Amino acid sequence: MIFELDNVELYFKNKRILNGIYLKAETGEVTGVLGRNGCGKTSLLDIAFGNLKPKYKLIRIDSKPLLKPLYKAISTKYLPQYDSVPKNFKLKSLFELFEVNWTTFTDQFEDYYPYQNYKFGQLSDGQRRFIEIYIVLKSNSDIVLLDEPFNGISPLMIEGVKHIISDEKLNKIIILTDHRYEDVIDITDTLYLLNNGTTKLIKELNELEDYGYLSVGSLS
Numbered sequence: 001m002i003f004e005l006d007n008v009e010l011y012f013k014n015k016r017i018l019n020g021i022y023l024k025a026e027t028g029e030v031t032g033v034l035g036r037n038g039c040g041k042t043s044l045l046d047i048a049f050g051n052l053k054p055k056y057k058l059i060r061i062d063s064k065p066l067l068k069p070l071y072k073a074i075s076t077k078y079l080p081q082y083d084s085v086p087k088n089f090k091l092k093s094l095f096e097l098f099e100v101n102w103t104t105f106t107d108q109f110e111d112y113y114p115y116q117n118y119k120f121g122q123l124s125d126g127q128r129r130f131i132e133i134y135i136v137l138k139s140n141s142d143i144v145l146l147d148e149p150f151n152g153i154s155p156l157m158i159e160g161v162k163h164i165i166s167d168e169k170l171n172k173i174i175i176l177t178d179h180r181y182e183d184v185i186d187i188t189d190t191l192y193l194l195n196n197g198t199t200k201l202i203k204e205l206n207e208l209e210d211y212g213y214l215s216v217g218s219l220s
């Protein structure tokens with residue numbers, strides 16, 4: 001499957017946030033979006049998912065325009081920037097809801113074994129984040145959107161998430177954004193920089209310095 005987001009124009013109160021966006025992502029690949037704070041990365045994912053309506057946008061799936069919101073037309077999972085699971089939800093029920101196997105999870109991540117009957121709100125911030133990422137990535141879908149998946153989780157868990165992303169991309173389109181640019185670069189097949197409201201396809205990493213996203217010398 002090929003997903004394209006094209007010709008996006010987004011304003012908040014007459015302030016133009018996005019203009020002339022083009023992003024292409026396909027099954028079997030991880031597509032990364034980098035950009036400074038406030039440049040519009042979350043807005044872009046919201047527009048892609050279908051829960052933020054810009055002035056203009058065009059989404060194509062396999063070259064055909066999509067007229068419905070993505071989440072209504074295609075099986076899509078979205079990890080938002082902040083907690084989205086109600087705090088009184090039991091982990092067991094959460095895994096059942098997303099049809100993700102708890103035993104497979106705890107076989108791989110043994111630290112979580114005791115928590116099956118815990119409520120989501122009884123976990124630490126990082127534990128909650130990790131569980132959310134895991135279920136979003138592991139549940140059935142064609143497209144996965146991840147907003148800052150590495151934020152707040154410890155280095156070993158970041159490595160774990162990167163492995164899961166690499167496995168899951170075989171059958172999914174994965175689009176992610178995060179400020180941990182080295183981890184993003186490490187796992188992405190296609191990389192965009194969001195700068196001055198437009199996307200730039202990054203072919204050479206030094207372009208990240210040329211566009212002023214990284215300071216000169218950061219990559220050496």
Ligand SMILES: Nc1ncnc2c1ncn2[C@@H]1O[C@H](COP(=O)(O)OP(=O)(O)OP(=O)(O)O)[C@@H](O)[C@H]1O
Pocket residue numbers: 012013017035036037038039040041042043044
């Ligand atoms: N509901 C809103 N009303 C008005 N302005 C908004 C709204 N949501 C976002 N903005 C503005 O739009 C711009 C883009 O915000 P967005 O959250 O998409 O950026 P971001 O790149 O994800 O930022 P960060 O990396 O800091 O999370 C910001 O300048 C923000 O102030």
